[in-house]
Structures are given as C-alpha cells and as structure tokens.
Amino acid sequence: MMADSKKDKNEKKDVNIGSKVSLNGLVTAVFDNMVHVQIGAKIVTVHMKDLYSGLNQTLLKN
Structure with missing residues (x-):
C-alpha cells in the first residue's frame, strides 16, 4: 500500500x-x-498586461 x-x-x-x-x-x-511577485526565494517582475488574463478585473482597477 505504501508504495x-x-x-x-x-x-x-x-x-x-x-x-x-x-x-x-x-x-x-x-x-x-x-508587478514584482515573490515566489519562494525568487522575485519575478511581470508586466501588468501579462497578468490581466489571470487576474480578477476588480484587482486591476485599484
């Protein structure tokens, strides 16, 4: 079972x-x-337009 x-x-x-x-x-x-995003020990820089498809639109309006 364990295997x-x-x-x-x-x-x-x-x-x-x-x-x-x-x-x-x-x-x-x-x-x-x-946008600078920390994933684990790394910080990744991403263009807001690249995040648009994955984010809720209300987040982008702030």
Whole structure:
C-alpha cells in the first residue's frame, strides 16, 4: 500500500512549450505597469498586461 501512494505522488505530468501553469506568489511591489511577485526565494517582475488574463478585473482597477 505504501508504495502505491508514493507512486501516485511522484507521477509525472507532461509540460510542453505553450503549456499554461499557475503559480502562487506574494506581490511585493507595483510600479506603473510592472508587478514584482515573490515566489519562494525568487522575485519575478511581470508586466501588468501579462497578468490581466489571470487576474480578477476588480484587482486591476485599484
């Protein structure tokens, strides 16, 4: 039984170029049209327009 549950956790999922992924992060700063998001120990800078499709529109109006 134990081996079966371990196998399920390590099951590979296909990720290809063009695949959509979702990441959770903490917004650490917003400058004009740039957003700085902390994901783990890394801070990633993203254009607001690139986030638009994934964000609730009410967040963008603030």
